[in-house]
Amino acid sequence: MVVTDGDSAFDIVIAGGGMIGSSLALALAPLGLKIAVVEAVPRGGGQQPSFDDRSTALSRSSQKFFSAIDLWSGIESSATPIRHIHVSDRGRFGFSHLDAGEQGVEALGYVVINRVLGEVLQAGIDNATGVKLLCPAKIVSVYNDVDDVRVTVEEQVDQHRELRCRLLVAADGANSKVRSMIGLSATQKxxxxxxxxxxxxxxxxxxxxxxxxxxxxxxxxxxxxxxxxxxxxxxxxxxxxxxxxxxxxxxxxxxxxxxxxxxxxxxxxxxxxxxxxxSLSKASALVARRSVVIGNAAHGLHPVAGQGFNLGLRDVAALAESLADAQRESGPAFDPGNPDTLGDYAEWRKSDQQKLVGFTDGLVKLFASQLRPLKTLRNLGMWGFDLVPGFRGLFARHTMGLAGRLPRLSRGLPLK
Ligand SMILES: Cc1cc2nc3c(=O)[nH]c(=O)nc-3n(C[C@H](O)[C@H](O)[C@H](O)COP(=O)(O)OP(=O)(O)OC[C@H]3O[C@@H](n4cnc5c(N)ncnc54)[C@H](O)[C@@H]3O)c2cc1C
Missing domain, CATH: 3.30.9.10 (D-Amino Acid Oxidase, subunit A, domain 2)
Structure with a gap:
């Protein structure tokens, strides 16, 4: 059975209401668009895979993002500031450190429990104007055409709903099915x-x-x-x-x-x-016709450097800014699925994503290796890291998510 109740046309449909999909819906809310978030796993019962018992180290750019969308006051009371980072290699002499005071900041980042972050994001979705949550509802097929995207959602066994939108955002995680539904492949290592x-x-x-x-x-x-x-x-x-x-x-x-x-x-x-x-996963491209992949659907990283969500949140901030700029420039003719807007977004995000994927993968290899030259490099690296002040400052800026061209929300500024 296909349900059609008249409420099926949206500007943007977001596949996945996890940490990234929910953050995107809330970042876009001020644009006055009609947005649907489709999330497969029901709320409550502790089943939501994105909002589980893990802890996430939020970078400063992520903290600024949540301040800019007025959510930080709800997160802050349960967030623990990181004022010092201590890196060591067991059985070896060298160790390295980063210090908030030395970097002239109050904290290098903040640790939050995903479950707590999830409660704040879900409450935000419930109160946001123009955002409709379909949950539990699973996207089972997509047809991204030239003028719009048709999305089939399974709400119950044998009960489907068809949505139409002008932009579909795949935020359905590292094993994204929507990614292949829109015609993109991915490498998984x-x-x-x-x-x-x-x-x-x-x-x-x-x-x-x-x-x-x-x-x-x-x-x-x-x-x-x-x-x-x-x-x-x-x-x-x-x-x-x-x-x-x-x-x-x-x-x-x-x-x-x-x-x-x-x-x-x-x-x-x-x-x-x-x-x-x-595993390391990477989508073959960031955009397809009238569609975008973000967060883990675009890049799934090893958690060694605690950067996966932070990187995804910069995708969210950049996509929101690209759409806000296009809306301002186009006025009533604004089309969120315009290929030029999506192309600009993809170009903007390429460098940050490539650098972090390469850095994280390199770190995993460097510290997993038992080969003597790599062990030596590792020790030298730890000493050099501490002794060369410029290098430590640069590393700190990357860790805090403050390197490169940052979107407005990641700088703590409102979208418009
Ligand atoms: C052990 C561990 C520690 C980590 N620590 C950190 C850290 O300290 N800092 C950091 O920045 N990152 C960290 N990360 C990475 C971070 O957890 C991820 O980057 C983040 O969860 C990605 O969020 P997401 O919303 O993109 O994907 P997900 O969390 O996977 O969410 C995807 C959502 O889509 C839904 N979904 C899937 N398919 C469909 C469909 N067909 N229809 C509708 N909905 C669908 C799912 O139910 C889910 O809710 C860590 C990861 C791990 C494994």
């Missing part, structure tokens, strides 16, 4: 690594320090979170991940402690753990 995540109570206060520790089995990130707890992301090969997954909480804590060391004292009261398979 599995890293043969899993990220085991959770949080715990360290004996010593975290002092707002984020640790990244490279060990022979893979990197461990330990992020400061609320209530003096620390959130860990421990990367390891899949066999190790299933072995440690079967350990009791006490056994797992002992293994994590021995891999991370005692900088934070004794670990205790470990929370729920989960494991994620890691």
């Amino acid at each position: 599995p890293y043969d690594q899993h990220a085991v995540i959770g949080n715990l109570l360290p004996e010593k206060t975290h002092n707002n320090i984020a640790y990244e520790r490279f060990t022979p089995n893979g990197p461990i990130a330990m992020l400061p979170v609320a209530d003096d707890r620390a959130a860990f992301v421990w990367t390891m090969d899949p066999q190790e991940a299933s072995r440690v997954g079967a350990l009791s909480d006490v056994e797992f804590t002992q293994e994590l402690q021995s891999a991370f060391g005692y900088r934070l004292g004794q670990f205790s009261r470990i929370g729920k753990r989960a494991a994620y398979p890691l």
Whole structure:
């Protein structure tokens, strides 16, 4: 059965109401367009894959983005500032650090729990004018024609709805199906690594320090979170991940402690753990006819540098700005699916995406390698990183998401 209730024509349809799709809908709300967000997984019950128990390190540009769309006040109370980043290589002499004071900023970034961010974004969608949420509803087919896009949505088994729009945005994650529905392919490179995540109570206060520790089995990130707890992301090969997954909480804590060391004292009261398979994915192009891919649907990164969502949020800010500019220039003739507007957007985002994909992939290879020349480079890199002030400043700007041509929202400025 195909439902047609008259409310099926939109300016923009966003496939996926996860962290990126929801952020885009809220960024676009001031443009006064008619927007539909289609999300496959029902709210509540803790099933939403984007809003789970992971922690996300938000860069300064992401914090500015949320300030600019008036959401930061809702996020801030549960966000923990990162004032210092400490990077070390287990069993080696060198270590590197970044300091907020040295960079002249109040914080290098902020850690939020995805579930909490999800609650703020979902409340924002419920209150936004012109934004309609279809959930649970799954996009099952797309026909992107010259003048419009027809999107078939499955709301229940055997109950479909047809939507029409002038621009379709695929924000349906790294395994995006909508990406292929609009005619784009993607490369996927599995890293043969899993990220085991959770949080715990360290004996010593975290002092707002984020640790990244490279060990022979893979990197461990330990992020400061609320209530003096620390959130860990421990990367390891899949066999190790299933072995440690079967350990009791006490056994797992002992293994994590021995891999991370005692900088934070004794670990205790470990929370729920989960494991994620890691891969690098990249769409063959960022735009197709009357359609765009953003966030993980455009690029899925290894979480080693904590940059995937931050990069995706800069896609969101740039797309919103490209559309706002086109709307201002075209007046009533504004067409959000105009190929020139989409082409400008793709050109703008190319460099930031390429740099971060290359940097993250290079970091994974560098620290996974047991080859002597790479080990030496790694040690030199850590020393050089600390000793060459210009390099550290440049790295800090990238980590904070402040390098390159930044869209208005990523600078904390309103869209128009
Ligand atoms: C362990 C780990 C730690 C991380 N830490 C960080 C960090 O510290 N900092 C950082 O910046 N990034 C981090 N990331 C990356 C970050 O989580 C992702 O970049 C982000 O979740 C991408 O969001 P997204 O909305 O693009 O995709 P997703 O989160 O995958 O959301 C896609 C949404 O689309 C929906 N969907 C899928 N198919 C359809 C369909 N056909 N119809 C309708 N809806 C559909 C899904 O249900 C989902 O809600 C981390 C990732 C991992 C795995």
